Amino acid sequence: MKTPILEVRDVHKQYAAHTALDGVSLDIPEHSIFGLLGPNGAGKTSLIRIITQITAADEGEIRFRGEKLNPSHIAQIGYLPEERGLYKKMKVGEQLLYLARLRGLGRADATERIKSWITRFDLKPWIEKNVEDLSKGMQQKVQFIATVLHEPSLIILDEPFSGFDPINANLIKDEILRLRDEGSTIIFSTHRMESVEEMCDNIALINRSRKVLDGPVRTIKDQFKTQTYEVEGKGRLMVMHPDFEVLKHQERENGHFYDVIKLHAGVTPNDLLRYLISNVEVHAFRELIPSINDIFIRRVRETMPESLVEQKPEIKS
Amino acid sequence: MDKIWLIIQREYLTRVRKKSFFIMSLLAPLLVAATFVGIAKFSGSSETDVVAVRDESGQQMLQHLTTTATEDVQFVAADGNTLAEATNLFKKAKDKQDALLYFPPTFTLDKSTGTQLLANGNVSLNRQSKIRKAVNRVVGDLKLSRSGINQTTIDNLKANVELDAVDLTQEGGRKNNVGATTGAAYFLSILVYMFIFIYGVQVMRGVAEEKSNRIMEVMISSVKPFQLMLGKILGIAAVVLTQFALWLILSWGVTSLAAPLLMKSEVKSPPAAAVAGIQEAKASRDAPTVPNADDAAVAPAPTAVSSPWNFLDGLPIGSIVGGFLFFFLGGYLLYSSMFAAIGAAVDDQTDAQQFMFPVTIPLILSYIVSINVVINGDPNGPLAFWLSMIPFTSPIAMVMRLPFGVPLWQLLLSGALLVGGFLFTTWVAARIYRVGILMYGKKVTYRELSKWMFYKG
Numbered sequence: 001m002k003t004p005i006l007e008v009r010d011v012h013k014q015y016a017a018h019t020a021l022d023g024v025s026l027d028i029p030e031h032s033i034f035g036l037l038g039p040n041g042a043g044k045t046s047l048i049r050i051i052t053q054i055t056a057a058d059e060g061e062i063r064f065r066g067e068k069l070n071p072s073h074i075a076q077i078g079y080l081p082e083e084r085g086l087y088k089k090m091k092v093g094e095q096l097l098y099l100a101r102l103r104g105l106g107r108a109d110a111t112e113r114i115k116s117w118i119t120r121f122d123l124k125p126w127i128e129k130n131v132e133d134l135s136k137g138m139q140q141k142v143q144f145i146a147t148v149l150h151e152p153s154l155i156i157l158d159e160p161f162s163g164f165d166p167i168n169a170n171l172i173k174d175e176i177l178r179l180r181d182e183g184s185t186i187i188f189s190t191h192r193m194e195s196v197e198e199m200c201d202n203i204a205l206i207n208r209s210r211k212v213l214d215g216p217v218r219t220i221k222d223q224f225k226t227q228t229y230e231v232e233g234k235g236r237l238m239v240m241h242p243d244f245e246v247l248k249h250q251e252r253e254n255g256h257f258y259d260v261i262k263l264h265a266g267v268t269p270n271d272l273l274r275y276l277i278s279n280v281e282v283h284a285f286r287e288l289i290p291s292i293n294d295i296f297i298r299r300v301r302e303t304m305p306e307s308l309v310e311q312k313p314e315i316k317s
Numbered sequence: 318m319d320k321i322w323l324i325i326q327r328e329y330l331t332r333v334r335k336k337s338f339f340i341m342s343l344l345a346p347l348l349v350a351a352t353f354v355g356i357a358k359f360s361g362s363s364e365t366d367v368v369a370v371r372d373e374s375g376q377q378m379l380q381h382l383t384t385t386a387t388e389d390v391q392f393v394a395a396d397g398n399t400l401a402e403a404t405n406l407f408k409k410a411k412d413k414q415d416a417l418l419y420f421p422p423t424f425t426l427d428k429s430t431g432t433q434l435l436a437n438g439n440v441s442l443n444r445q446s447k448i449r450k451a452v453n454r455v456v457g458d459l460k461l462s463r464s465g466i467n468q469t470t471i472d473n474l475k476a477n478v479e480l481d482a483v484d485l486t487q488e489g490g491r492k493n494n495v496g497a498t499t500g501a502a503y504f505l506s507i508l509v510y511m512f513i514f515i516y517g518v519q520v521m522r523g524v525a526e527e528k529s530n531r532i533m534e535v536m537i538s539s540v541k542p543f544q545l546m547l548g549k550i551l552g553i554a555a556v557v558l559t560q561f562a563l564w565l566i567l568s569w570g571v572t573s574l575a576a577p578l579l580m581k582s583e584v585k586s587p588p589a590a591a592v593a594g595i596q597e598a599k600a601s602r603d604a605p606t607v608p609n610a611d612d613a614a615v616a617p618a619p620t621a622v623s624s625p626w627n628f629l630d631g632l633p634i635g636s637i638v639g640g641f642l643f644f645f646l647g648g649y650l651l652y653s654s655m656f657a658a659i660g661a662a663v664d665d666q667t668d669a670q671q672f673m674f675p676v677t678i679p680l681i682l683s684y685i686v687s688i689n690v691v692i693n694g695d696p697n698g699p700l701a702f703w704l705s706m707i708p709f710t711s712p713i714a715m716v717m718r719l720p721f722g723v724p725l726w727q728l729l730l731s732g733a734l735l736v737g738g739f740l741f742t743t744w745v746a747a748r749i750y751r752v753g754i755l756m757y758g759k760k761v762t763y764r765e766l767s768k769w770m771f772y773k774g
Contacts, residue, residue, distance in 0.1 A: 016768065052538040054755070079538040083757065085531030090331065101323055102539040146535065 003066045005030045005154055005185045006051065011060035013046050020046035021057070022209040028187060028202070030153075033180055035196050035217075036189040037292060038206035044189045045082060047206070048156055051187075052079045064154075075104040078152035082159040082189075084143050088132040092123065092142055095131060096149060103150040110149065117145045121171075137168050144172055148179065155179065156187045161195055173199065193292040205296050212299050217292075224295045227263040228288040229272060232256070235280030243267040244275070260288065320540045321548045328523070328552025333559060342563040350571055366415045366444055369395035371403045374424035381455040390447050392418075404435060416440055418448060426460050501637065501720040502692055509645050509716050510684045514677070516557050516649060517656040521669065523549050524660030524750070533754045542751040546661075547743075550653050554646060633722055640719045640728060647735035648712025651742050652680060658746035661753030662761045662769075672761075683710035687717045696721035706731050708738025745770060 006028040013021040021043045028034045036044050049055045051062060053074060062069040064076070087095055093114060100110035118124050121141045126134055131142065140163065148155060157176075161169045176186055177199070188196045197203070197217065204214035213220065228247065231237075234255050244267070248260035257280075263272060269287070276282050290298070332338055370379045370392050382392040395417060396410075397403035407417040421431035434440055434448060461471050524546070527533045536545055659672040683704065690700045696718050704714035705723070711731050715723065752769040753761070 016772075054534070054537055074539060077538070079535070081534035081538065083531045083534050085535070087532055088530060098323065098327055099535065099539070102320055102536070143535075
């Protein structure tokens with residue numbers, strides 16, 4: 001496997017009375033979408049602020065493409081913070097130019113790229129307008145452009161879809177996929193796990209300053225499969241079989257039923273199907289794949305049961 | 318460094334391009350000039366007071382008063398045959414007559430009880446004293462002549478001393494120009510005070526705005542918080558300097574254009590026009606001396622009217638300008654970094670009040686105390702010395718002392734202390750700023766702020 005774009009090794013961060021990160025290690029592979037998931041106050045933003053060099057880790061090391069993270073990497077990182085905004089009384093075009101140049105882009109280069117992004121996002125008529133004259137959705141587009149304008153190889157989006165309307169969210173999703181395909185690496189940080197799980201190639205779950213779980217989404221899901229299937233059909237299903245266990249049974253109208261069945265160890269789905277076919281008319285048969293959210297809760301319950309007690313969001317700093 | 322430069326540019330351009338900046342730059346000097354021309358017109362050139370006199374004492378006070386009358390008071394006989402009638406008539410003639418002076422029948426040279434000054438409304442102290450002086454003079458003269466001294470002797474006896482204060486620290490012991498010196502001291506220190514205040518608050522507002530706009534984190538993922546803070550402070554400093562430069566050029570232009578016109582009218586009524594001309598010239602430079610006609614008289618020798626700026630003769634212009642720029646910038650840097658820290662620490666403007674208090678107190682105090690110590694007291698006394706050494710008060714106190722002449726070693730020491738002072742406040746402010754800008758929704762206390770100073774990285 002290639003060197004990951006980002007290697008996080010045993011990072012600790014302590015704020016006055018609160019531990020924000022407690023020995024977190026991660027590998028973020030190149031050209032992928034990485035989900036940094038966890039509830040509010042878990043330490044996601046603290047980790048991101050260390051990666052973006054807004055703050056520094058107390059202990060541990062971060063490597064960017066094998067090099068120790070240093071200020072020269074800032075130009076290769078694009079960051080859309082959770083707390084994001086724009087200068088309200090500045091023109092859209094000027095603002096983008098300013099932010100791009102602060103990221104180390106030359107004036108001519110920046111102007112060129114602003115033009116193409118503005119066109120792509122249908123903002124052309126607004127380029128000479130002050131930001132405060134734009135609708136919220138348009139401002140979000142401008143913010144996104146500002147994040148990616150300098151063509152960073154690592155794009156970090158903190159709660160990217162909070163506050164985005166569905167249309168813009170989809171637009172941004174498409175852009176993110178396109179950027180990934182063109183070679184960028186994207187880190188999503190969110191507490192709304194369901195919003196990004198279908199896009200992520202890899203994820204890491206963080207809870208209470210610690211990493212709970214990480215790896216490719218596919219592998220994790222396989223690992224957390226529960227051998228549980230949904231069955232819908234018609235007939236009288238009376239499962240009395242040593243290989244299966246019915247977790248849920250619902251009688252519906254006209255002799256229809258809905259069941260959730262768990263296979264015991266060593267039993268294949270085909271065994272269940274065969275049994276079903278010989279007894280009832282099968283309309284639907286589907287594996288129940290756990291959502292990342294379910295996995296998270298399960299994992300937390302297994303590893304740190306004490307933390308399931310009411311999570312108080314900590315003040316982020 | 319490149320990034321600081323970009324930030325300075327943005328902070329500068331967004332402010333300079335504002336309409337309000339343009340209007341301020343254009344109107345302020347005109348407004349100031351107009352104000353002082355106005356003041357000059359109404360007070361400086363002071364129309365002659367007309368005082369009606371009703372004399373029942375038989376001492377012929379009216380004749381005596383009229384013969385010794387000065388330019389600024391004119392005495393006329395009151396109409397009417399009784400006091401009541403005279404009063405009534407005076408009330409009707411209030412546009413022409415300013416006061417009614419009444420000498421009762423009991424009035425003698427030795428007993429003045431019952432003498433009254435009647436007027437519609439209050440008589441200003443100034444007018445009262447003018448009239449009292451005239452009456453005193455007349456009574457004094459009459460007493461002298463009553464004791465057998467003739468008028469020529471009396472005239473010869475009158476002292477007429479004028480003092481020319483000479484400042485020996487100046488080259489060749491130039492004439493000490495008290496009016497201009499005091500005026501310059503007032504004007505320069507009020508400029509420093511005002512501008513530190515106005516633009517310090519602008520820094521604070523700018524930081525608070527970045528914070529409430531939520532652009533702060535976007536910014537500091539590109540630049541260091543310290544760069545962002547310093548860029549803003551320096552950018553706004555450049556705005557102030559631009560404003561100064563514009564005002565200076567504009568004032569110079571206005572006075573150069575207006576001076577010849579004003580000089581012409583001088584021929585007709587010398588004191589008024591000369592005063593007006595000086596007022597105009599001084600308008601942009603020294604504020605508070607102007608309304609005082611005495612100072613204006615001191616300021617320009619009649620030969621000086623050819624250039625409206627001549628009243629500055631005798632002032633150490635080089636050290637004033639250099640010192641002013643240095644101490645203004647030093648004071649601005651010192652205070653604005655603290656304002657920046659406040660802006661970073663609070664979530665909204667209302668919270669800022671409690672933290673502004675300790676920052677503005679030394680600023681206000683140093684202005685008020687300095688006026689009493691430097692201008693009304695001894696500009697080179699020990700208190701003035703210490704005020705001009707402490708970095709929190711020196712920007713104002715030292716600028717106030719400049720026109721009076723300050724020894725070089727004091728300037729250098731005070732300058733060094735000021736540089737040290739603003740390096741220190743900037744360091745403290747940067748540490749508070751760094752933590753504060755990312756802190757949302759937390760009620761900040763002084764204790765909290767002091768903790769921030771010691772946060773790591």
